Amino acid sequence: ATASSSTQTYVAANAVDGNAGSYWESANNAFPQTLTVDLGAARPVDRVVLKLPAGWGSRSQTLSVLGSTDGSAYATVKASAAYGFDPASGNTVSIPLPAGDRRFVRLSFTGNTGWPAGQAAEFEVYGPTTTTPPPTTTPPPSGNLAAGRPVTETSHADVYVAANAVDGNAGSYWESANNAFPQSLTVDLGATRQVSRIVLKLPPSSAWQTRTQTLAVLGSPDGSSYSTLKASAGYPFDPATGNTVTITFPATGQRVLPVQVSRR
Numbered sequence: 173a174t175a176s177s178s179t180q181t182y183v184a185a186n187a188v189d190g191n192a193g194s195y196w197e198s199a200n201n202a203f204p205q206t207l208t209v210d211l212g213a214a215r216p217v218d219r220v221v222l223k224l225p226a227g228w229g230s231r232s233q234t235l236s237v238l239g240s241t242d243g244s245a246y247a248t249v250k251a252s253a254a255y256g257f258d259p260a261s262g263n264t265v266s267i268p269l270p271a272g273d274r275r276f277v278r279l280s281f282t283g284n285t286g287w288p289a290g291q292a293a294e295f296e297v298y299g300p301t302t303t304t305p306p307p308t309t310t311p312p313p314s315g316n317l318a319a320g321r322p323v324t325e326t327s328h329a330d331v332y333v334a335a336n337a338v339d340g341n342a343g344s345y346w347e348s349a350n351n352a353f354p355q356s357l358t359v360d361l362g363a364t365r366q367v368s369r370i371v372l373k374l375p376p377s378s379a380w381q382t383r384t385q386t387l388a389v390l391g392s393p394d395g396s397s398y399s400t401l402k403a404s405a406g407y408p409f410d411p412a413t414g415n416t417v418t419i420t421f422p423a424t425g426q427r428v429l430p431v432q433v434s435r436r
Contacts (some may be wrong), residue, residue, distance in 0.1 A: 176206040183414050188296040192223045195293035205290040208278040211299060212368055214241045215298040218271040223294040224263040231286025239274035246278060256385045318359045326355045342373045358430040364393045370425035372413040384408045386435035389419060391426035404434060
């Protein structure tokens with residue numbers, strides 16, 4: 173997810189992390205503001221669901237919904253209107269949309285009676301209900317494909333082992349042997365999956381100062397023949413934006429994904 177702005181650590185990624193306790197908040201007193209999600213490919217879309225943290229007080233946010241198949245030309249899917257968020261109903265709003273194929277779905281906020289900013293704890297996008305496939309058909313996995321998967325490393329320091337990087341806890345971490353670049357961290361997805369981005373996180377605590385890590389992303393469908401998905405480049409990690417980096421690349425089928433770190 174991307175946003176026109178964010179405040180402190182309340183970044184756009186919080187709106188798509190599956191945790192309604194975290195949230196995105198735009199710059200204050202600076203409407204309009206936008207929050208955009210990329211579905212990765214054009215998909216049938218007919219509804220969005222917005223959530224705020226369950227314990228927040230009632231408020232009304234004025235917003236419109238836009239859609240795009242290419243990320244350049246956007247059309248209004250739902251005209252601007254005020255939507256009430258009420259803790260008595262879970263601070264959740266469902267907005268039906270005319271059915272259509274969209275890759276990018278954007279919310280444009282122009283008002284908020286509870287705080288002078290656009291806010292969203294979860295931004296969910298849904299398509300039409302489809303017929304359930306036969307029991308023998310396994311639907312493709314979604315979400316974080318690396319979560320809990322087998323992971324290996326070239327080395328680690330102390331107790332900071334590779335498994336920490338896929339345990340779903342951003343407070344634990346992998347650290348390689350010191351002063352011994354290059355180093356690599358490799359995850360096995362278990363089968364060939366369509367992959368188009370990876371997200372790297374460091375502990376979000378401000379005790380972790382801003383740093384840049386130079387790394388490349390490789391991929392393999394079989395664990396023996398590897399190709400470069402993203403050439404080596406420096407990526408900044410900043411606690412002001414959650415110490416999170418998203419690296420995108422053309423979608424391809426990969427099973428094994430090494431990240432090669434050559435400098436910090």
